[in-house]
Amino acid sequence: xxxxxxxxxxxxxxxxxxxxxxxxxxxxxxxxxxxxxxxxxxxxxxxxxxxxxxxxxxxxxxxxxxxxxxxxxxxxxxxxxxxxxxxxxxxxxxxxxxxxxxxxxxxxxxxxxxxxxxxxxxxxxxxxxxxxxxxxxxxxxxxxxxxxxxxxxxxxxxxxxxxxxxxxxxxxxxxxxxxxxxxxxxxxxxxxxxxxxxxxxxxxxxxxxxxxxxxxxxxxxxxxxxxxxxxxxxxxxxxxxxxxxxxxxxxxxxxxxxxxxxxxxxxxxxxxxxxxxxxxxxxxxxxxxxxxxxxxxxxxxxxxxxxxxxxxxxxxxxxxxxxxxxxxxxxxxxxxxxxxxxxxxxxxxxxxxxxxxxxxxxxxxxxxxxxxxxxx
Amino acid sequence: xxxxxxxxxxxxxxxxxxxxxxxxxxxxxxxxxxxxxxxxxxxxxxxxxxxxxxxxxxxxxxxxxxxxxxxxxxxxxxxxxxxxxxxxxxxxxxxxxxxxxxxxxxxxxxxxxxxxxxxxxxxxxxxxxxxxxxxxxxxxxxxxxxxxxxxxxxxxxxxxxxxxxxxxxxxxxxxxxxxxxxxxxxxxxxxxxxxxxxxxxxxxxxxxxxxxxxxxxxxxxxxxxxxxxxxxxxxxxxxxxxxxxxxxxxxxxxxxxxxxxxxxxxxx
Numbered sequence: 001x002x003x004x005x006x007x008x009x010x011x012x013x014x015x016x017x018x019x020x021x022x023x024x025x026x027x028x029x030x031x032x033x034x035x036x037x038x039x040x041x042x043x044x045x046x047x048x049x050x051x052x053x054x055x056x057x058x059x060x061x062x063x064x065x066x067x068x069x070x071x072x073x074x075x076x077x078x079x080x081x082x083x084x085x086x087x088x089x090x091x092x093x094x095x096x097x098x099x100x101x102x103x104x105x106x107x108x109x110x111x112x113x114x115x116x117x118x119x120x121x122x123x124x125x126x127x128x129x130x131x132x133x134x135x136x137x138x139x140x141x142x143x144x145x146x147x148x149x150x151x152x153x154x155x156x157x158x159x160x161x162x163x164x165x166x167x168x169x170x171x172x173x174x175x176x177x178x179x180x181x182x183x184x185x186x187x188x189x190x191x192x193x194x195x196x197x198x199x200x201x202x203x204x205x206x207x208x209x210x211x212x213x214x215x216x217x218x219x220x221x222x223x224x225x226x227x228x229x230x231x232x233x234x235x236x237x238x239x240x241x242x243x244x245x246x247x248x249x250x251x252x253x254x255x256x257x258x259x260x261x262x263x264x265x266x267x268x269x270x271x272x273x274x275x276x277x278x279x280x281x282x283x284x285x286x287x288x289x290x291x292x293x294x295x296x297x298x299x300x301x302x303x304x305x306x307x308x309x310x311x312x313x314x315x316x317x318x319x320x321x322x323x324x325x326x327x328x329x330x331x332x333x334x335x336x337x338x339x340x341x342x343x344x345x346x347x348x349x350x351x352x353x354x355x356x357x358x359x360x361x362x363x364x365x366x367x368x369x370x371x372x373x374x375x376x
Numbered sequence: 377x378x379x380x381x382x383x384x385x386x387x388x389x390x391x392x393x394x395x396x397x398x399x400x401x402x403x404x405x406x407x408x409x410x411x412x413x414x415x416x417x418x419x420x421x422x423x424x425x426x427x428x429x430x431x432x433x434x435x436x437x438x439x440x441x442x443x444x445x446x447x448x449x450x451x452x453x454x455x456x457x458x459x460x461x462x463x464x465x466x467x468x469x470x471x472x473x474x475x476x477x478x479x480x481x482x483x484x485x486x487x488x489x490x491x492x493x494x495x496x497x498x499x500x501x502x503x504x505x506x507x508x509x510x511x512x513x514x515x516x517x518x519x520x521x522x523x524x525x526x527x528x529x530x531x532x533x534x535x536x537x538x539x540x541x542x543x544x545x546x547x548x549x550x551x552x553x554x555x556x557x558x559x560x561x562x563x564x565x566x567x568x569x570x571x572x573x574x575x576x577x578x579x580x581x582x583x584x585x586x587x588x589x590x591x592x593x594x595x596x597x598x599x600x601x602x603x604x605x606x607x608x609x610x611x612x613x614x615x616x617x618x619x620x621x622x623x624x625x626x627x628x629x630x631x632x633x634x635x636x637x638x639x640x641x642x643x644x
Binding site for chain 2: 036040041042045046047048049128131254257260261263264265266267268270271272273274275313316317318319
């Protein structure tokens with residue numbers, strides 16, 4: 001086991017970090033100033049309402065995401081001349097940097113983007129469904145369920161290819177158990193949260209048990225994975241995420257109008273024609289599936305699913321299909337940004353990205369907690 | 377503005393319905409046909425099962441015995457979205473999600489009329505605008521519902537129920553937590569909707585005098601059963617007050633409307 005040596009961050013890195021924080025602050029304050037502008041789109045086969053403000057915000061976020069992605073290709077431990085990495089990744093495949101860029105950095109960037117997208121949307125769905133900003137898959141135990149199964153695979157030394165599937169199974173099983181346990185003539189949101197927290201504690205003790213029981217050399221890999229790390233991301237992991245996002249996202253968008261009804265409370269939702277139990281279950285399944293594929297690939301990364309949806313809601317307000325996608329894009333940007341910080345802050349020592357999301361998320365969690373309690 | 381909709385009036389009735397929470401029977405022998413095109417007020421003391429009846433009518437609560445019939449068929453066997461085009465429900469003290477504007481809230485009332493690729497039709501837009509105008513909220517539609525005063529918030533919810541464009545509206549204590557001016561405002565609005573658009577209104581009311589004033593039909597409940605029903609002048613009298621509320625009261629004609637006015641007697 002290597003002993004980590006933390007070197008103080010270089011002045012250069014700090015400068016970039018401060019610049020990034022200032023940009024984020026400016027972006028948030030600017031985005032809140034854009035007026036809501038809604039337009040109806042109608043044709044013979046389709047009609048819908050579109051908020052130009054959300055469209056603008058999505059475009060701006062995607063532009064920032066692209067810039068950040070290019071930056072992600074450029075920086076890293078292995079020295080590559082400026083712009084060589086981008087060239088190698090995008091059009092000039094092969095060459096001396098091919099392995100570093102196309103097998104190490106590029107998949108890592110893409111995994112960060114897709115993982116952030118999934119976690120943020122998962123959190124947004126859970127928070128909207130349960131009407132509570134403190135809920136996210138990491139709080140109610142979905143992530144721990146995935147982690148328990150994955151740690152099991154890691155510690156017993158089973159085939160590593162089974163890991164994503166084990167994590168997925170764990171997340172879906174946990175969601176089902178929580179759902180069944182909180183069923184009492186229908187599912188009540190606060191009961192679901194409390195049971196979820198209990199399950200989370202139970203699963204955490206299960207993980208600890210596995211960590212204590214098995215030999216240290218296997219446990220180390222599990223420990224690192226458990227913090228949430230993008231280290232060693234590969235194209236096969238990208239494939240899992242792309243497939244998952246492509247299947248789940250249309251379902252999530254389909255469920256948004258139903259979720260908007262459930263937000264009004266059960267009685268009104270029934271009155272407006274919602275089959276509440278079926279629809280609530282569908283939303284829980286979709287939200288868990290998002291969390292599961294992300295956790296399967298990058299580990300039970302904390303706080304992304306909690307922090308990003310809350311931040312986006314401060315800007316866009318009510319839940320719509322557009323704001324859900326925006327949450328995903330911001331999540332992608334957030335996770336990639338955190339990963340860059342994790343790689344660069346104490347370079348050449350890299351941190352697992354989970355350390356950075358926790359360092360940012362912890363205080364934010366407290367902030368929400370204080371704010372939410374005051375509002376009550 | 378005349379009411380454009382022309383389809384038949386909704387026929388909602390119950391036969392021998394028993395409503396329970398768990399093993400606790402709350403409403404028994406509930407036999408009732410909603411008077412079409414009228415304003416009905418359900419009155420009774422606390423715990424008499426008024427709200428439960430409304431929940432039963434609105435298919436929120438499934439009867440443990442008996443059946444609720446919508447246009448002659450069991451309401452629970454029909455598509456809930458189809459039912460939602462005919463019956464609207466405004467429960468008591470609905471949850472307001474934060475960060476939702478009035479416009480956004482009222483739009484959600486259009487859900488039963490929307491389909492997969494038809495999410496915002498011209499009819500949706502017209503219905504929402506009309507609901508906002510009728511409730512006097514068209515100038516405030518971008519305000520956040522959770523920042524509104526009680527009266528305005530209640531109007532926003534009513535606007536949402538209006539946008540649903542149902543012939544029958546079921547409202548559970550639409551005037552609670554409102555001051556007297558706002559109470560009158562809401563009740564005036566409901567009667568106006570009934571008179572001009574022909575919508576049938578059934579509401580649970582706490583205030584008997586308001587019920588007498590605004591309703592064409594009064595249903596008095598006690599102990600989970602309907603004690604008597606009919607026009608206010610026939611139902612509300614000092615004997616009924618004694619039986620249903622256990623209150624000695626004098627009933628005189630309202631000096632303004634001539635409807636019954638209950639005045640509790642003085643003890644000692």
